[in-house]
């Protein structure tokens with residue numbers, strides 16, 4: 001079987017970085033057409049720099065990295081330096097990337113790539129706020145039917161929220177964009193906090209990655225050393241949740257995950273619950289299902305996959 005073509009839309013972020021590395025480590029399975037950056041965890045100038053640092057860490061400066069949207073569709077940007085550090089990628093010693101940004105805007109790259117490839121052959125992997133994808137759908141509605149699938153990290157049902165009591169960060173930052181995407185009709189698979197909070201980078205798991213004793217192994221372990229402190233302090237958990245890598249792991253080994261096909265609506269009006277993903281997990285409405293909402297994962301299987309794949313870089 002040929003590699004599944006993907007675009008990664010991202011706001012790196014240590015967990016975004018691990019997701020990118022997992023994709024780069026899996027070229028037989030995933031053909032990474034390009035990376036589009038969005039403002040989220042940190043401003044666009046940093047996310048578009050961090051994505052290039054990650055590509056260089058994996059010795060893949062050939063991957064086109066585009067800068068996309070610098071702010072949400074209808075709101076000021078909210079960032080998460082309190083989780084990811086001032087650079088967004090705190091942990092390892094960082095460097096100024098030598099590879100340039102690709103020419104053009106990330107939103108245009110998404111539109112042109114979907115138009116250039118056969119319908120139903122390009123998957124969008126979204127690891128940050130959905131601004132770029134929503135902007136692309138607004139500008140070029142013809143591309144919606146051409147999307148094979150959107151696999152996203154975002155939202156929560158049982159875990160409810162992380163950035164507010166009611167909302168997960170990626171959806172909260174740009175709820176209008178999330179609403180556009182969830183109402184688009186494109187096939188969607190969602191990795192909410194409900195599953196990502198079960199995929200914890202515990203000390204033995206991080207040490208197994210460090211023990212690869214490669215550049216990527218050390219780079220990843222040093223990112224996770226920094227990243228875990230926030231969730232360990234907040235939740236008393238045994239490690240940081242590897243939110244965004246769940247998206248890539250699902251493409252590689254979907255049997256590691258389980259969920260339900262349900263309706264998901266986005267709260268865009270209430271101050272109190274802005275950005276809430278109202279998932280009809282129990283099927284109590286007659287609203288049509290619009291997303292596969294993942295609820296569980298085989299965390300050991302996930303870390304076996306991740307560690308084996310990172311060893312290839």
Ligand code: BDR
Pocket residue numbers: 013014015016041080083127128153162168169170243244
């Ligand atoms: C999401 O928000 C970001 O902080 C992470 O990178 C992840 O995409 C988790 O809520």
Ligand code: CA
Pocket residue numbers: 010011012013015016041127128244
């Ligand atoms: Ca992210």
